[in-house]
Amino acid sequence: MQSTSTHRPPRCLDCDTRRHCLAAGLDATGLDAFEHQVVLRRHVLKRHQRLVARGAPFDTLYSVQQGQLKTERAMPDGSRRQVIGFHQPGRLLGLESLGANSHRCDALALCDSTVCAISYPSLTRMMKQYTALTRRFHQLVGTELDRQQTSMLMLGTAKTPQRLAALLLDLADGGGDDGCPADTVTLRMSRDDIASYLGLALESVSRQLSQFRVAGLLAVHNRRIDLLDRERLRGIAMAG
Amino acid sequence: MQSTSTHRPPRCLDCDTRRHCLAAGLDATGLDAFEHQVVLRRHVLKRHQRLVARGAPFDTLYSVQQGQLKTERAMPDGSRRQVIGFHQPGRLLGLESLGANSHRCDALALCDSTVCAISYPSLTRMMKQYTALTRRFHQLVGTELDRQQTSMLMLGTAKTPQRLAALLLDLADGGGDDGCPADTVTLRMSRDDIASYLGLALESVSRQLSQFRVAGLLAVHNRRIDLLDRERLRGIAMAG
DNA sequence: CGCAGCCTTGATATTCTTCAAGCATAGTGG
DNA sequence: CCACTATGCTTGAAGAATATCAAGGCTGCG
Known part of the structure; x- marks a missing residue:
């Protein structure tokens, strides 16, 4: 310490x-x-x-x-x-x-x-x-x-999209200061940290975020992510 | 129950x-x-x-x-x-x-x-x-x-050989009835179970066992594995 | 303004999975 | 006891997912 x-x-x-x-x-x-x-x-x-x-x-x-x-x-x-x-x-x-x-x-x-x-x-x-x-x-x-x-x-069974979607939803839940889900997530950690946590290369995280963006699921402003379609994200997190 | x-x-x-x-x-x-x-x-x-x-x-x-x-x-x-x-x-x-x-x-x-x-x-x-x-x-x-x-x-960082080597050594430790490492491990679980646990396809487990066998690290008799070179296995488990 | 760190994107390489086939083993019933 | 069958295991070939390598862009800070 x-x-x-x-x-x-x-x-x-x-x-x-x-x-x-x-x-x-x-x-x-x-x-x-x-x-x-x-x-x-x-x-x-x-x-x-x-x-x-x-x-x-x-x-x-x-x-x-x-x-x-x-x-x-x-x-x-x-x-x-x-x-x-x-x-x-x-x-x-x-x-x-x-x-x-x-x-x-x-x-x-x-x-x-x-x-x-x-x-x-x-x-x-x-x-x-x-x-x-x-x-x-x-x-x-x-x-x-x-x-x-x-x-x-x-880590054992999910593909890249599932891993990232699950993490974003996780961070969104309880990310609101009231403990409630928020529609905008501020990532406090680097892409590198995210990649490490998800067992991926940091480039994969970046690419997947871009794909989600293109698909209209979210908007990326640096480390601020606006979740535009929670439902579809949840679907991806669960079943791919 | x-x-x-x-x-x-x-x-x-x-x-x-x-x-x-x-x-x-x-x-x-x-x-x-x-x-x-x-x-x-x-x-x-x-x-x-x-x-x-x-x-x-x-x-x-x-x-x-x-x-x-x-x-x-x-x-x-x-x-x-x-x-x-x-x-x-x-x-x-x-x-x-x-x-x-x-x-x-x-x-x-x-x-x-x-x-x-x-x-x-x-x-x-x-x-x-x-x-x-x-x-x-x-x-x-x-x-x-x-x-x-x-x-x-x-699951997040190790390649196939590392995962399998680590598991085998794990099962060997405390696998001896006296709680001490044994040189022969009896796998109580199927290849499928092993693969699932390691986050791999069962074919990958099978192939990796064969490679270890060819390399002289172990001998395979069905579910009984004789560890022939613990040291080298340990090296693989740690650093690949 | 410029530097440094972080992030994105593209091209290539590798690892692992999937699909497919055949083999071995253990368990079963004659 | 032996043949038979189901299950589990091995191996090969093809394909997909992801890592790696490389380059350039953005951003925030000094």
Whole structure:
């Protein structure tokens, strides 16, 4: 972890993403305990700043409060990197390290972001008492596994158009600040990141975007994408 | 879940895989509580028998005691299936459903197997009291996420030879009944299953096995594979 | 204004899939 | 016990999808 501002953004009670985060479902007392015993601090990250480095000792999970991050993973020998996930507010980072002593992924901010550092030992302690917290934690873990399996399914069986359409729709859902689908998606990541995540060459991503544009499915303005025909995109994402 | 024998195979105390399963690390008292309060029953499965059907209400996890199972996943519309994982003794099934009300995967026995059904509500209750159990559960969850991310990395970035070499070495590790690497691997799954898991056509798997054979890396006797040159296989799995 | 990074597009090369045929194996019933 | 059949596996040839190589354009920042 690298140096970050020590400024403390919204406390749990005032936090916009409380509804979706690990603390969701806690009452006022619980929320207070969570904030003081479990949340170690809040990190304010600048674009491209690293939050977690692979190999760092694991005792902290991270909850995205604002912004967006990517997690990356490399082969043991360093060859072949891949983006494993894009993380929007409410998602938990570091879960794949629960079985190890050290973090298994790098995590980097795609835009200016804030992240809550969560003490894993303290979380464990607090879960003994707060069933709602345990339930929520397990929910997030399950969702994460589910999401990854969906990614595996994409990487294993889907062609380029399906992969890209699915990602765009994914980013659009929950991309609206209200958590609702938005008709315009701002890509916070480079074409390179997208390609890596989808298991494609970056040129393929570029070409596919152009094809979607020509087909009238969307409009491309740099990293802003206007979804013009959600229905057809959804059809492509599902069945090709 | 389909009908299974009601015979109860090894109790926890006598179980060979206790060392690797969810109950690892529990003392005698804990083990007793685990067996009586958390383990609902043990399923004896015949080859090809289904343990879990996608969509079944979720309140049970499964721990593999003996044998091997595969989990499969399909697109919502049913097109495109993929094998998500092969599960050997000690592994937990159903974790991806923790965030949902219903199971998200199918699970099928690849050979005659026994599986412990674990009540998720009871497990949650018992974890409040037994820290070691919580720790172990989180460890298994983390390992599962880690494993899946490694699969994503393979599916996204690796060529055919790398994928297959990595799988063979994976199956060899822990394939020995003592949990140690074995020099001969018995594939419990079809070429089709392997291909699906690796995101390839089954013909590609077959061809690649032949190439490995010609190169003197292994010998193929149906589903029994003798690994003749682990080192070179490992090199291929890592860097191609 | 100009540089640097990012993105698009085109041409070519490669990998993998698909289609098709034949072989081997394990299981079945005579 | 043996022949028979279904299933799974291997191999070959053709074709499709995608990567790679190469060049040029756009954009945002200094």
